[in-house]
Amino acid sequence: MIDDKGERIPLTVADSNAKDGALTIVFMEVGKTTQQLGLLKTGDSIMSLTGPLGLPTDVEKFGTVVCVAGGFAVAPIMPIARAMKQAGNKVISILGARSKDLLFWEEELKSVSDKLIVTTDDGTYGRKGLVTEPLKELLEGSEKIDRVIAIGPSVMMKFCAKTTEPFKVKTIVSLNPIMVDGTGMCGCCRVVVGGETKFACVDGPDFDGHQVDWDLLAARQRTYLPEEKRALENWQCQHEKHS
């Protein structure tokens, strides 16, 4: 929460430094809260930050792991790719964004991967196309893929899971429903996985991508679209007045 009138939102920790107690959080400026967050400068403070919440990603020596990062989700993918590499896996990373100016941390991701494939939807950088295309090629190839981690917008994760399903490769996705407390007390973040209701904040955020009810996730994510739009317009209007 930025201030006492703010909302609680879930953000992912991309990096941490135990020595100076610093966390790196990357976020996309979408609505009121993230735009307001984007205006803060070095030395500013926010009212509340709670964590670490949810369950940690399952990291083991699986063999060959493909990490797929959709857009700014390269931030949560980074620590996972790094941990997978450190655990002795061969890490193949796919980094995709709509266009060149939405790509970042390419060198960082490359440094923790054995191979990096970059895609842009519009072809302004790297390979033109969606992340699912190189993903499919890898699965069809001669190299055995033991696990896929896919993080990004829900639609991207859904199609990554659909791509890997016929190849029966375990695919972990990181679900991003709306949340309020994040500690398991309200059920706002409920998702259905394998026919069972789970709370993404305490049972997740990682889940088996082949078992997720993607339609339900998308529907529940849209719950407050009108309110989110109104809050953003309100804030932008006020902000313009004062600036």
Next chain:
Amino acid sequence: MPRQEPRIRAKNFNEVALGYTPEMAKEEASRCIQCPKRNCVTGCPVNVDIPEFIKALREGNMPEAVKALKHKNALPGICGRVCPQETQCESTCSIAKQKAPIAIGRLERFVADWERKNKAVMPPPEPLPPSNGKKVAVIGSGPAGLTAAADLAKLGYKVTIFEALHVGGGVLMYGIPEFRLPKEIVQGEVEFVKSLGVELVLDAVIGKIDTVDELLSDGYSAVFLGTGAGLPMFLNVPGENLCGIYSANEWLTRTNLMKAYLFPNYDTPLRIGKRVAVIGGGNVAMDSARCALRLGAEEVYIVYRRSEAELPARKEEVENAMEEGIIFKFLTNPTRFLDDGKGWVSGMECIEMELGEPDASGRRRPIPKKGSEFVMKVDTVVVALGTTPNPLIASTTEGLKTTNHGTVVADEVTGKTVKDRVWAGGDIVTGSATVISAMGAGKRAAADIHKFLMGQ
């Protein structure tokens, strides 16, 4: 007790009960015969010195009344509002057999409110004892935690409360609505506990940032678990994950803790339709339904599977709800929720119930009546069936014993768990109960912790 008029109060979040005037308070205090039996004291889960504070009030000595009241009760402004006195101190009042019992709760509230408004004329607080050098960790800043912390601080311990949320008070902040328990009052009482030297660390989720074992090896001589029962129960029927269906926890947290009723001034939204159904019959269901009215619903239903006689909610809250125009549908149980085609709830299929033989709780068991299915058109549903403890503490604390319901096993009187140097009290032990019983548990655990640590 003067109250806001039903039609007016159903549209605002201001406190419903307006409180006694000084004249009303003095008059009521004079009715107390100061009997030697003092059954009211034993009827109170924290044994407040009731005759003493009433006598001081009657004599017009307000600072003395405050002192007598706060001697045992660190949160009187809260208790005076939410305690079910009618089943506690007032039910054991000596004159209750012939006349109306003394309105102890109303008087308690009057004294607590007087103190809040007259801090300037209060004598300085008694000095705290010197520190005994021992640290105690309290997990959770709800009524159990706040009370245990206050009592331990008064005994010279250095107490740190770890609270998961961004503000202290626990269920007092997120659960009980503004119109029953103003949040300003809750924060005032939290500040009082802090003034005793208690450190309140917010945004600290024990079980995640630190475990109980880590705290114990980090210099804390004892740990008190007061994490409550914050895990919501759902019906587990088809359609329950449709948009517009909330757990009461989510409903109340958005409304009371995050102040969704002030959106867009406050950022957290809450979408409410025209016809709201609240499933359940306890205080939380009443609170949820009364919030729904204030949030602008046109029709609000309480849907309960037993009959009026079995409602677990406080009679006063049921009366308030009925006065405000909430419609009660008894002997009704939802079996599935219907989709409007766009992922929102548009109705619920229900079945009528009838009452059979008593079940384990002693209440008559509800049995579905075959062939009585019908559909209720609703566009918002709040599931207020009850809560169980959040499993986080139990799952991250080795050696703690829990029951099938997820509650922590602890001695009924002392709150001692089977794990060395760990005590527990309140909803985490009993399942969802009352603020005052949590406070009683906090008090008894603090006394037992003191006995144990001093005996070492």
